[in-house]
Amino acid sequence: MVKEVKFLRKQADxxxxxxxxxxxxxxxxxxxxxxxxxxTQAEILKAKKQLKKKKRSISDQ
Structure with a gap:
């Protein structure tokens, strides 16, 4: 996912x-x-990744 975000940002540049x-x-x-x-696509992917990470940390508790 990080690679996709980085790729999209490079394309924007x-x-x-x-x-x-x-x-x-x-x-x-x-x-x-x-x-x-x-x-916009990069930010959406980043937000989705952060949401998944947050859900995982909550379920691990």
Whole structure:
């Protein structure tokens, strides 16, 4: 799961760099939208992992 989160964050970084180098506003917006999507997916995966971890620690008690 951590690898997936890290991968998605790297993809977001790449999309942001591409947005900075794009010459057309529409392409820039598309790359920034992709970056937001990647970051959102990463945060969702991270939250799910933390929730599983929390549930496991509660059931171990």
């Amino acid at each position: 790449k999309a942001e760099r591409m947005a900075q180098s794009a010459n057309e506003p529409e392409i820039t917006r598309n790359y920034l939208s992709m970056a937001r999507g990647f970051r």
